[in-house]
Amino acid sequence: MSNKTFRTDINGLRAIAVISVVFFHFSLQGFEGGFVGVDIFFVISGFLMTGIIVKGLENKKFSIIDFYIARARRIIPALALLCLVLLVVGWFLIAPDDYSKLAREADRALLFLSNNYYYKNSGYFDTESHERMLLHTWTLSVEWQFYIIYPLVLVGLSKLGLNRLPYAICILFIGSFSWSVYKSYVDPNYAFYLLPSRAWEMMLGGLAFYLSRTDFLDRYKNNIFYIGLTLILLAIFVYDPETRWPGVAALLPTLGTGLVIYAGKNNIFLSNIVAQKLGDWSYSIYLWHWPLVVALILVGIDEFTWLSIVLILLSVFLGWLSFSIIENPLRKYLSKKNNWITLLVILIALAVILFPAEKIRKNKGYIERLSGEVYRILNAANDRFEGMDKCHNKRNKNYQECIYGEGHVGVIVMGDSHAMSFLPAVVEAYAEREQSVLDLTRSGCPTLFGVNSIYGDGCKDFLAESVKTLEKYKDIPIYLSNRYSAFLVGDNEKESKTMPVIYFDKEYSGIDESYTNEINSNYMSSICAVAENNPVYMFRPVPELIKHVPKTMGRSLLYKGKFVRVSVSREYYEKRNRLANKLIDELEQRCGIVALEVADYLCDENHCYGDIDGQPIYFDDDHLNTKGAKLFLDTLR
Secondary structure (H helix, E strand, C coil): CCCCCCCHHHHHHHHHHHHHHHHHHCCCCCCCCHHHHHHHHHHHHHHHHHHHHHHHHHCCCCCHHHHHHHHHHHHHHHHHHHHHHHHHHHHHHCCHHHHHHHHHHHHHHHCCCHHHHHHHHCCCCCCHHHHCCCHHHHHHHHHHHHHHHHHHHHHHHHCCCHHHHHHHHHHHHHHHHHHHHHHHHHCHHHHHHCHHHCHHHHHHHHHHHHHHCCCCCHHHHHHHHHHHHHHHHHHHHHCCCCCCCCCHHHHHHHHHHHHHHHHCCCCHHHHCHHHHHHHHHHHHHHHHHHHHHHHHHHCCCCCCCHHHHHHHHHHHHHHHHHHHHHHHHHHHHHHCCCHHHHHHHHHHHHHHHHHHHHHHHHCCCCHHHCCHHHHHHHHHHHCCCCHHHHCHHHCCCCCCCEEECCCCEEEEEEECHHHHHCHHHHHHHHHCCCCEEEEEECCCCCCCCCCEECCCCCHHHHHHHHHHHHHHHCCCCEEEECCHHHHHCCCCCCCCCCCCCEECCCCCCCCCHHHHHHHHHHHHHHHHHHHCCCCEEEECCCCCCCCCHHHHHHHHHHHHCCCCCCEEEHHHHHHHCHHHHHHHHHHHHHHCCEEECCHHHHECCCEEECEECCEECECCCCCECHHHHHHHHHHHC
């Protein structure tokens, strides 16, 4: 097979990949595993790039610079167009905070660093991630980083002999796959976003390339094709966002893709005209579909509707349009120019976008574009305790003692980010007494001594240090709060994983009765241990409102001319927090803690609300902002 040979089967695989991803993102029922389309793309990329590099080396005509320029011609024009259109449209339609984030995402995408950016700032399946217009460009960053490193590695190894390359690729495959499996347990976001734990999928494509050059199993290729296709479809229809990913589970679609590529069959399923056209447009369809998904979410639609069907068709149309007027024509035009002209054109295009994007980011999305009322509501998301960034969010493995205010320590605030959200009110109340506040809070770290987090963020060590600190502050009262129900029964945000994120001796396979009982028991022992030496005042659960309060209200006012109240029913609140409130009642009886009512301030008989008189009292969906915290001042005084 020469470089010029067009593989209709591979083009058909592209169609399967992009359609599965699009259907998954638009929440089409039955395609819960559609995210595996990305992994199909990675295997295809590894196969094609290995072929280009190896054949070039064999013919002694391979140029790394030519390889890089060819990849840039293929990827950058359509991506640059997408970023430009989003920034222009965003000026008129997107709220400042979202617009500022979009600008940052655009520069990370065009510099092919978005996978690193999203690794540090979000999880792919998190609710917050679904509001990031360019989240899907993480895959392009992974591929680009692969394009940069892979030819250098193969060229270097070829000095030892071209015949050794397949063995080297096999070793790289095993190493990266092993790392991916390990990281999928200890740092799932790393495993998902970063090249070292994704490279094995490209390596698998490389192995498929070498296997395709042999006559090994030739007579079984028809069966191999159907086995491979079955594996791909199984992954699409059986997996869901709770599948640990990538890791071992990713072998199903990637091996399936490798088998289909190896078989090389022009089956009608892959070679029909619809599959071929979708394969041609797949890159541009992939680029344009996700911003449309986010647009639905921004206007308050987060499930499959008739409008989703319209936007799926619009994704295909925009993909065709982008392919027809930008992607294909520019690739052909630039391929006729020398590398320096191509590089100059690309750099100019990047500069035209990157400089305005940086200005948008520095000006915080140009808040002056909005009416005062919209700005006031959206800005409630920033109305949070100043110490959040000073201490609370910066506690990695290095423990530090944080004290706010003047005078001796009069009170301690202990717990996770829900405890942190009460700090503005506690600090103000104790400033009136000329006393300071000791902050023993850490995000995502419940008051469960000996607990570990699957994210490996040092929660266990932080709690151990906190216990030592408490020995210096015996008899000082403690205000304690946790997002209890999230740890007892799982998160409540749409699309959030319900797998436990904490464990003691070994990780849990799911949230069941034994898990809940162990968490409940450890809450009892941990908090009772604290209460032996310190008076403990324990806030009952803060209502979790599922939707981001300031954003939902502000966007509604911006897009619809009126804001909607974000709320959950009182019945839902009480049902979700039944175990948490039962735990607090038992702690009152056994350990003498004092329970502090929360719902009385935030709920009426029928609902729990995220605002008071149109002013948000949360900074997201489940954390009180400063205004919300200060509703409890009388309780704290």
